[in-house]
Each structure stands twice: as C-alpha cells, then as structure tokens.
Amino acid sequence: MRKDLKNRQRYLDEALMFRDTDLIKVVTGVRRCGKSSLLALVRNALESEQVKGRSFVGLNLESMTCSVNTAEELYAYFRERLSDDGRTYIFLDEPQRIAGWQDAVNAMRVDFDCDIYLTGSNAYLLSSELSTYLSGRYVEVGMLPLAFAEYADFCGVSFKPGSVVALDLFGEPVLFDDLFERYLAYGGMPAIASLEVRQAEHAAYMSSIYEAVASRDIVNRERNRRQSRVTNPELLRNVADFLADNIGNQVSASSIASTLTSAGVRTSHPTAASYISALNEAYLFYRVSRYDLHGKAILRTNPKEYIVDLGLRSYLGGYRATDMGRIFENIVYLELCFRGYSVHVGKIYGKEIDFVAVKDGERLYIQVADELSNELTKKRELASLRSLRDAFPKMVIVRKGSYETDVDGIRIVRARDFFLDNWQ
Numbered sequence: 001m002r003k004d005l006k007n008r009q010r011y012l013d014e015a016l017m018f019r020d021t022d023l024i025k026v027v028t029g030v031r032r033c034g035k036s037s038l039l040a041l042v043r044n045a046l047e048s049e050q051v052k053g054r055s056f057v058g059l060n061l062e063s064m065t066c067s068v069n070t071a072e073e074l075y076a077y078f079r080e081r082l083s084d085d086g087r088t089y090i091f092l093d094e095p096q097r098i099a100g101w102q103d104a105v106n107a108m109r110v111d112f113d114c115d116i117y118l119t120g121s122n123a124y125l126l127s128s129e130l131s132t133y134l135s136g137r138y139v140e141v142g143m144l145p146l147a148f149a150e151y152a153d154f155c156g157v158s159f160k161p162g163s164v165v166a167l168d169l170f171g172e173p174v175l176f177d178d179l180f181e182r183y184l185a186y187g188g189m190p191a192i193a194s195l196e197v198r199q200a201e202h203a204a205y206m207s208s209i210y211e212a213v214a215s216r217d218i219v220n221r222e223r224n225r226r227q228s229r230v231t232n233p234e235l236l237r238n239v240a241d242f243l244a245d246n247i248g249n250q251v252s253a254s255s256i257a258s259t260l261t262s263a264g265v266r267t268s269h270p271t272a273a274s275y276i277s278a279l280n281e282a283y284l285f286y287r288v289s290r291y292d293l294h295g296k297a298i299l300r301t302n303p304k305e306y307i308v309d310l311g312l313r314s315y316l317g318g319y320r321a322t323d324m325g326r327i328f329e330n331i332v333y334l335e336l337c338f339r340g341y342s343v344h345v346g347k348i349y350g351k352e353i354d355f356v357a358v359k360d361g362e363r364l365y366i367q368v369a370d371e372l373s374n375e376l377t378k379k380r381e382l383a384s385l386r387s388l389r390d391a392f393p394k395m396v397i398v399r400k401g402s403y404e405t406d407v408d409g410i411r412i413v414r415a416r417d418f419f420l421d422n423w424q
Helices: 009-016 035-047 071-079 101-111 127-133 148-154 176-186 199-224 233-245 253-262 269-281 310-316 324-338 375-386 415-420
Strands: 024-028 055-060 088-093 114-119 138-142 165-167 173-175 285-292 297-307 342-348 351-359 362-369 394-398 410-414
Touching: 009 024, 009 035, 009 138, 024 035, 035 055, 035 088, 035 114, 055 071, 071 101, 101 114, 127 138, 148 176, 148 415, 173 176, 176 310, 176 324, 176 415, 199 233, 199 269, 199 310, 233 253, 233 269, 233 297, 233 310, 253 269, 269 285, 285 324, 297 310, 297 324, 297 342, 310 324, 324 342, 324 351, 324 362, 324 415, 351 375, 362 375, 375 394, 375 410, 394 415, 410 415
Parallel strands: 024 114, 024 138, 055 088, 088 114, 285 342, 362 394, 394 410
Antiparallel strands: 165 173, 285 297, 342 351, 351 362
16 A cells, blocks of 8 residues: 555546446546556555455566566456456556557456556547546546645645645745645646745656647557647747637637747647647647627637646746736636636636536626736626626636625635635
8 A cells, every 4th residue: 555645536526427338437637746646545445444355466567577567468368367356446547559459458457356447548549539438437537736735735835714824844934825826837737736946847747748738648559549630849839829829818719829820830730629629629729719698609619728737837937927817717717617617618608607616506607806806807807797687696706806705696705715725
C-alpha cells in the first residue's frame, strides 16, 4: 500500500461509485494531472478494507520492466495472478499501446471475477471511442489538475472556515490572496504544487508537458488513426498560443485562420478547425458552447475555449500577467467542472450570462467579475442576471474586495468563499 499519496477525495469517490460491478472504470485527463495516482488511491482504499480472499494486481505498460507485448500476453498476465478464493482487483496503466488491448480487457471482464480500473491515454484513444472499444460497459472518470482547495492541501496550507489567513508547514502565515495569486500564475499540476516552485522550474516542467502532448498525444494519435490533419508542430503551437491568449472570448476557426494568416502564418479555416479539435481532444482546452436561454437551444456558432491549467497559459504566454478578468473566469469554469457541473455560456436577449451550470436537474446562473467597486461594472454584471425570470439561483463571483452579500436576491460571493467553502 502506497503511503506517499495526497488524497483527491472527489475523484476517489467517483471512481469507487461503481466498484464491484462489471463496468470498467476508465480514468481520463490531460497528461500528469494525477491519473496513475488515482489508481493507487483506489487500490489503497480497497486494500485497507482487508477483506479475506481479495487480490490486487497492477501493471503499467509504459514501464521498461513490463514484458507484456500482445493482447494474449496481457490476458495471460492477469489470469495467472487471479485470486483463488475471492475477487481480483485489476489496475492497468496505459493499455492502449498494445494492439487489441480492448479484446483482452473485455475478455477479462467476462471471464474473471474481477473489478477493472484503467487509465486512458489520449495518445491512442479518444473519449468518444471508449464506448466502441469497451462495448459500452464502462464509466469514465474525467480528471483535471488540482482545484484550488486541493492545491492548498498539496502546499500544506489549510484555511479554517471563513478565514483569509492560514499557517504553512513551517508555521508561517499565508494569505488567501497571495496563495490564490500564485495558483492563478502557476496552475495546479500535482507534481509542482508547492510554495517553493519558482518560474524557471515551472517553465521547464510545463514545457515538458506541452511537448509530450503535442508530439506524443496529438501527432502520434494522428499517425495511429492513419490521418494527417495535424502535421505542423509550429502551427499547432501558434493555435495553442492564440487560444491561450483568448480564453473566455468567442472564437472560431475562421477568425483564428484570418489572424494567423495576417501575422504571416498562412493557414485555412478547415486546417485551423482540425488543430483546435486536436487540442480539445488532448484535454489542453475545453470548448464551451453557448446556450440560448430564451430559445432553449445550444448555439452552434462562436463557442468559447478555456485552458485546462492556468500554469500552462502562463508558460505559453511568457508569464505575462494580462487580463486578470478572463484568467479568473477560466478558473471559475474549471472549479464548476471539478464540482460536477455541466457548463454552458448563457445568452438571453442579447445579453450574456458567463456560465449556466447544471447538476442533478438544478440550474445555477453565474457572472464573474474581477471587482465590483465601479458602479458601472456592478450594474452591467447584475443586469444580465436580472433579465432572467426563473427562480434558479443567481450569483456574482468576485475576485477582489468585499461587498454586500445579496442584491435583489442575487448572491455576491467572494473568491475565497467560492473556492474554499461549500457555497452550493
């Protein structure tokens, strides 16, 4: 049992929700967001129950020590290690590098008394392809880098309810605003979530992530699928830079193609669309559609794109602290996703609602603001919410300052309360 792991309870609970069923649990997400560590956490939780007769078998197919090379060998590896008098729990990292892996996994599900957990690499497998490969008998656990509360925990900082100051592991005071600013700059990749990380170290790590995703996940996937939509790493970086610089803005392939072409990087609308899709499929960016609240329909045009980790945006943009309002909007989006919401951008009579968040049939309307001290800003943010006539909760999340907590039934929520307390 590994004891060096930081807990990520929200994902652990989700992974265990379908334990001891014949559904294969597939953990997906951007590289290095913690997928393998989650498998270890699941294994720890199950082993701690100390049920007699259980066995636990793990295999990482990216390890140099792994001698399994075919689907038949994969099947045989686990068959030879099955429990004689109980259930076997199977933990499989990156099976997709073996041709026909899905046949072996499906056969194990049918033939063995087992519970299967695996990580899914976007280098070889898209989320949209899981149902085909696993005959529909799976559940997907989509992971993100650390949410802010997780980041604080990884940094050894614990804020008491309502408090804006805490002590670090050395007894030194840490202000919420300072830690949050650091989080917005350096993001939440687990391996470098520390108060000690500096820009040079961070840049080296983020560079390795981007290059791995660009060369291995995106280019290799195109080769594996025998397609050639994405072949130019320089163009891919240009598109990634554009999206990172325009988080929270409405974007289209035609506008990106036009902007890049005018800057001397010739490309076409279809090519730009392919590169955007590739970045979405690699979990580097998330496309958020607009929803017409009056017509009750998803709009097909001008979606927004949000980046998976703000530390990656800092790296791509050369660590320029620009447009804090859109940076804050991006992290609110990621927090909503972390909490299990389905998120759209709202449109109502020409006005925009930053986020329409839905979970368990309940809807939440959210505006995001850097501050509300300016009366014009306050009036603008409240106007969109006031135009909504239904009874679902409405709130404005504000990064800086303290304000009255309720304006005509619209909640005003500080960043500290939104990211650390149970405001739901």
